[in-house]
Amino acid sequence: MYEIVYFYCFNLQIMRKIVILFVFYSMNFDVHSxxxxxxxxxxxxxxxxxxxxxxxxxxxxxxxxxxxxxxxxxxxxxxxxxxxxxxxxxxxxxxxxxxxxxxxxxxxxxxxxxxxxxxxxxxxxxxxxxxxxxxxxxxxxxxxxxxxxxxxxxxxxxxxxxxxxxxxxxxxxxxxxxxxxxxxxxxxxxxxxxxxxxxxxxxxxxxxxxxxxxxxxxxxxxxxxxxxxxxxxxxxxxxxxxxxxxxxxxxxxxxxxxxxxxxxxxxxxxxxxxxxxxxxxxxxxxxxxxxxxxxxxxxxxxxxxxxxxxxxxxxxxxxxxxNTSEISAFQSTIEISPNPSCDQITITANCLGNKNIFLSIITSNGLQLANYQITEPATTIDVSTFSSGMYFIKITDGRLVRTKKFLKQ
Missing domain, CATH: 2.130.10.10 (YVTN repeat-like/Quinoprotein amine dehydrogenase)
Structure with missing residues (x-):
């Protein structure tokens, strides 16, 4: 009986650890992403x-x-x-x-x-x-x-x-x-x-x-x-x-x-x-x-x-x-859609103001594929020739940087 209780408690601790680790690795740390x-x-x-x-x-x-x-x-x-x-x-x-x-x-x-x-x-x-x-x-x-x-x-x-x-x-x-x-x-x-x-x-x-x-x-x-x-x-x-x-x-x-x-x-x-x-x-x-x-x-x-x-x-x-509040304000104004996509994506940036916003597309291996300057609130980019896989969209105003993931189907 004692062995059964010990086994149950031990495995309960293991399951608790697994759940906590799962929650941790599922978290989206978006403030400095x-x-x-x-x-x-x-x-x-x-x-x-x-x-x-x-x-x-x-x-x-x-x-x-x-x-x-x-x-x-x-x-x-x-x-x-x-x-x-x-x-x-x-x-x-x-x-x-x-x-x-x-x-x-x-x-x-x-x-x-x-x-x-x-x-x-x-x-x-x-x-x-x-x-x-x-x-x-x-x-x-x-x-x-x-x-x-x-x-x-x-x-x-x-x-x-x-x-x-x-x-x-x-x-x-x-x-x-x-x-x-x-x-x-x-x-x-x-x-x-x-x-x-x-x-x-x-x-x-x-x-x-x-x-x-x-x-x-x-x-x-x-x-x-x-x-x-x-x-x-x-x-x-x-x-x-x-x-x-x-x-x-x-x-x-x-x-x-x-x-x-x-x-x-x-x-x-x-x-x-x-x-x-x-x-x-x-x-x-x-x-x-x-x-x-x-x-x-x-x-x-x-x-x-x-x-x-x-x-x-x-x-x-x-x-x-x-300051993280300034970063969050910059990040919250940028969206990518559709995501995933097979032919084109639209970058929506409502943070233009008087700023010059630049965008880079980077592969998962760190290779920079293209650079754009965003001059309109919405910019459409043709990705039909890209290989399938994960890419990073890097957006910067010269001081703050925002990186988002994009999946090419």
């Missing part, structure tokens, strides 16, 4: 960096190439490989160089002409998961611990060989302060690893952490927390995050991958997509890009997202940082 796919030709994408008009994504060992490179904001891509590499775990761009973390250490290349060379002096052989640069100091973390190197130095030196929180998922640093997110909590040190203190009494492992000024922000599957270093006060800031389920009474938000700063704006990505934090009320706003997102990067104009086998996606930063 201007994200567009840039490429699915070089997958799975797990790392990304961007500078100027260049975007680079790193693939795992399951991909055909280690690296995919675009020099035109993600419109066209080519594959490339690193020497002795078997996939890329992390990418950053600093000053004149690009750094790539791989299962075989760190590689470095000039930005203006890719030419990779090993950057492992003093670093034990093995996988490196992340590298970070601040104030001309590099910190790298991998299977052999945490290492430090001046950007113009000759060798890496050990910071921490044994983590105080077990396996490390993420880290950040500023001057001599370093924070770790790991399996057994969040560890912080004010003297670059000589002494550690650990946040305790939390049920889930911690997978992302960031340090900015007097604040540490850390994410676990149980939510996001912030700590004021000066006072030691820790508080939860999970409002707005999508809660997947509630196992044994604990809130469960899925896994988070990384924080990304754009000026004073904070983005967070992970299992349920990409969020932007409103610091006015510490509320996480979903940006419309759902499902797993592994890494974020920006070039000052666009935010790029690496989404595994879903490829690389991009979004205008102006749009992401604009």
């Amino acid at each position: 201007q994200w567009i796919p840039l490429s699915t030709d070089f997958v799975p994408n797990v790392a990304v960096t961007a500078f100027g008009s260049s975007v680079m994504t790193g693939q795992t060992s399951f991909g055909m190439f280690d690296l995919a490179v675009s020099n035109d904001y993600g419109n066209t891509w080519v594959g490339a490989n690193l020497p002795l590499s078997a996939g890329i775990t992390h990418l950053i761009t600093c000053d004149s160089f690009i750094y790539a973390c791989t299962p075989n250490g760190i590689f470095k290349s000039p930005k203006n002409a890719l030419s990779w060379s090993a950057f492992n002096e003093g670093l034990p052989n093995g996988r490196v998961d992340k590298i970070c640069l601040k104030n001309n100091v590099l910190i790298a973390e991998g299977v052999n611990g945490i290492y430090r190197r001046n950007i113009d130095g000759n060798s890496w030196v050990i910071v921490c060989e044994t983590s105080p929180v077990g396996g490390i998922y993420d880290f950040d640093f500023d001057d001599d302060r370093i924070v770790l997110a790991g399996y057994n909590g969040v560890a912080e040190s004010a003297d670059m690893g000589l002494n550690w203190s650990v946040w305790s009494d939390y049920i889930f492992e911690w997978t992302a952490v960031a340090l900015k000024g007097d604040t540490i922000i850390a994410a676990s599957k149980g939510g996001v927390y912030k700590k004021l270093i000066s006072s030691g006060t820790i508080s939860i800031i999970s409002d707005g995050l999508i809660k997947l389920w509630n196992p044994s009474g604990y809130d469960y938000y899925g896994e988070f991958e990384m924080f990304h700063f754009v000026g004073d704006n904070i983005f967070l990505c992970g299992q349920t997509g990409v969020y932007k934090l409103s610091k006015n009320n510490w509320y996480w706003e979903h940006t419309g890009l759902s499902y797993w997102t592994y890494a974020l990067a920006d070039n000052g104009l666009m935010l790029f997202a690496a989404k595994g086998y879903d490829g690389i996606w991009g979004c205008s930063l102006d749009q992401l940082l604009t």
Whole structure:
């Protein structure tokens, strides 16, 4: 009898999780739905960096190439490989160089002409998961611990060989302060690893952490927390995050991958997509890009997202940082009909006013097929020669962007 009751309760929890996941994946995050796919030709994408008009994504060992490179904001891509590499775990761009973390250490290349060379002096052989640069100091973390190197130095030196929180998922640093997110909590040190203190009494492992000024922000599957270093006060800031389920009474938000700063704006990505934090009320706003997102990067104009086998996606930063009520007003005035269609579609835009509205048609692989300027409230476009499938209609007034899906039958 007890076994039957246990089996029933266990399966009831599973069904509850499935229902919640179904509702989540069925949601239409329409406020910032201007994200567009840039490429699915070089997958799975797990790392990304961007500078100027260049975007680079790193693939795992399951991909055909280690690296995919675009020099035109993600419109066209080519594959490339690193020497002795078997996939890329992390990418950053600093000053004149690009750094790539791989299962075989760190590689470095000039930005203006890719030419990779090993950057492992003093670093034990093995996988490196992340590298970070601040104030001309590099910190790298991998299977052999945490290492430090001046950007113009000759060798890496050990910071921490044994983590105080077990396996490390993420880290950040500023001057001599370093924070770790790991399996057994969040560890912080004010003297670059000589002494550690650990946040305790939390049920889930911690997978992302960031340090900015007097604040540490850390994410676990149980939510996001912030700590004021000066006072030691820790508080939860999970409002707005999508809660997947509630196992044994604990809130469960899925896994988070990384924080990304754009000026004073904070983005967070992970299992349920990409969020932007409103610091006015510490509320996480979903940006419309759902499902797993592994890494974020920006070039000052666009935010790029690496989404595994879903490829690389991009979004205008102006749009992401604009007040959501203004975005909603712009979006609500644009319609496509009929949808789906086999011969022609009509774009209705009641937001013209004195604005110049431009429209682009983009394939599901990120290829831009056509561009139009909308000068009338209703514009009819012939799509009879298009291949059957899903397309994206991108509409912009030069500042705000609206992306809608269109199905060609």
